[in-house]
Amino acid sequence: MPGSMMLPDLSAVTPEGGVRAAALARWQEQGWPGHRAEAWRYTRLDRLDDLDLAPVTGLAGTASGPADDAARGIGAHVLRFVNGVFDPAGLSDLPEGMTIVDLGSDEAALSRLADLAPAGHPVSDLSLAVMSGGILIDITGAVDAPLMVIFEGDDSKASAHPAMLVRLAEGASLQLAEWHQSSVGLAAPLIGYDIGAGARLEQVKVQAEGAEVAHLAATGVALSDGASVAGFSLSTGAALARLETHVTMQGEGADCQLSAIYMGRGTQHQDITTYMDHAVANCTSNQIIRGVLDDSARGVYQGRVHVAPDAQKTDGQQMSRALLLSRKAEADAKPELEIYADDVVCAHGATVGELDATQMFYLTSRGIPETIARAMLIEAFLIDTIETIENATLAGLLRPVAEAWLAGSEGA
C-alpha cells in the first residue's frame, strides 16, 4: 500500500515497459515508507504530506548559487540538472576519456542502476521511473579535469528526479563533485557509481539545498577488483535531508572511504545512512562521520557494515561523532555490524557530546569572543575529518561551505 504522504503526480509519466515500468510498478505498490519502516525510524517523511509536487519534464527556469564559481575555481567541466532535468548544454567540449549518452534508452544501464540503487529505498524506484533526461557517463581513462555536476532549479512545486549512472572502465580515474543547490520541493537524485577493476573515483558531494527543500538521495556504488573510492559528503542545506548510500564490494582488494559531515540548525533534519556490503574477501572500508547540531536541529547516522561469509580479511571501520551546540539539538547514531566471516577486523563507535566548557574558558580568557571561540572549537572538531580527503582540489570545495555555515553560527 502506498503511504499516506505526498505522492508526486505521475499522470504525465509513462515509462514504456522494461526496467522503468517495473520500477514504477514497485513504487506504486510500496510508496513512501510508513511509520513502521525500521529504516526510517529516525527520519519520518510526514512533513512531505503537505507538498503538492509533480515531476518536471521540460528544461526551464534559471538558477543561481555558488556552484558555478566553485567549478570555475577548480577548472571543472560542468554538467547541470535543472529541476531534475538534464541540461544538454553540458555535452559540448567533454574532457577526453568521457562520453555521455541518454540513460533512458539504454536498458542494460538502467538495469545496472536499478541493481546498484539502495534496495527498498523509495527514491530508487521513484526516480528511476519518473526521471527525465537521465544520463549515462562512461569514463574510459584518466580524466584530468574534475567533473562538477550541479543540481539546481527553483521550481518549488517540482519533485526533481535527476538520474545518473557513472561507469569507470578498468583502470580509469575521475574526480567528481556533486553540488546540490536547488529550491525545488523534493530533490530525489538517483546516482550510481560503477567502478571497474583498478579504477579510482574521488568524489565529494555538497548538499547545500534551499531551506525548504526535502533532499532524499539514493546512491549506489559497486567496486570491482582493486577499485577504490574516496567519497565525502558535506550536508548543510535542506529542511530535511537523507543521504543514503549503498556500497557493494564485489571485487577483491577494493577500498572504500566514505565519510560525511552534516551540520544543522533551526529545525533542520540531517540523516546520513550507509550500507557497506563486503561481499568478497580482502576489502577495506572506512567511514568517518561528524555532525554539528545547533538550535532544535536533529541528526541521524545509520551505518551498517555487512560482511558476507566468504569475505575474509575484511577491514571495515566506522566512527561517528556528533557535537550538540544546544540543549534542544538531538543526535541519533545507529551503527551496526553484521559479520558472517570469522577472520575480519571491524570496529564501530559513536559518541555524542557538547563543546568542552574548559576549552571555551581557555579561549575566552584570552580575549577571544565567545562566538569566535565556538567556531574555532567546531572547526577543530571537523578539521581532522576534512583532512582525510586526499584530493586537495575537492577538499577545497568543501571548506568554504563549512566556513559559511560556521559564520552563520557566529551571527546567531
Added chain:
Amino acid sequence: MTALLEIRDLHASVGDKPILKGINLTINTGEVHAIMGPNGSGKSTMSYVLAGRDGYKVTGGDILMKGESLLEMEPDERARAGMFLAFQYPVELPGVGGMSFLRAAVNARRVEAGEEEIDQLGFVKIVREKAKLLGISDDMLKRAVNVGFSGGEKKRYEILQMALLEPSMAVLDETDSGLDVDALRIVSEGVNLLRDPGRAMLVITHYQRLLNHIVPDQVHILAGGKIRKSGGKELALEVEESGYAGIDDAA
C-alpha cells in the same frame, strides 16, 4: 602610583560552598604581589574569580581593574580590558592550530583597541621573536594548542601568550608547579622581562622557590579564604621555614 587592581571584601562560592570569605587586596601599577597559601586555601578559586570563570560565583564585594568593576564582564571582555590568567593547568585544544589561536587572541585585543588586525606574516615574525626568548621552537608553534607539550612547555607557552597580549594585570596561577629547575628559570626570566611600570602582577604559589626568581614587592598569606598576613618578600622566607602552621586560619 595608582591602584590597578582593587579587591574589596570579596566573597565567592563554588557551587554552594563559600571559598573566599572577604578578601581585601590592592595592587598598584608596576607592582608584583604574591599570594601564598596551603592547599585548599582558595588560591586557584581566586585566580578563576578574577578571570571570570563560569561556576565561580561572587557573592559579595567587588573587583575593580583600573577603577572599573569586573563583575559584570565576561571572561573575554575582562581579557580585552587587560586581565590575563596564566593557567595552572593549560588546556589542550586538539585541532586548534597554535598560530591561529595566538592570532585570534591578539586580534581580538587589537579590534577592541580600534587597531587594524595584524596580518599573518607580520604576526609570525613577532611570535618567533618572543618565542625564541622563551626557548619555544617553531615546531611547538606549529602544533595544536598545548597538544603534546610537556609540563614545562605548557607553562612557557602561557608566558608567550602573556608576552603577546601585553596585559595590564597578569595573574600567574601556580606557574611553578610541575617545573624542574631549568624550566623554572626560563619561565621566571620570561616573566621578569614583562615586569613593567605600567603592569601589575599577581603570582599565586604554594612554594617560596618561585619567589626567589620572581621577587615580589609584597607577599600575602591566604588561608581559609582570607588573607591572614601581608608583608614584604621576607614573609615568603618565613613561611618556607615555619610552614603554614603558624598562620592562624581560625579567625
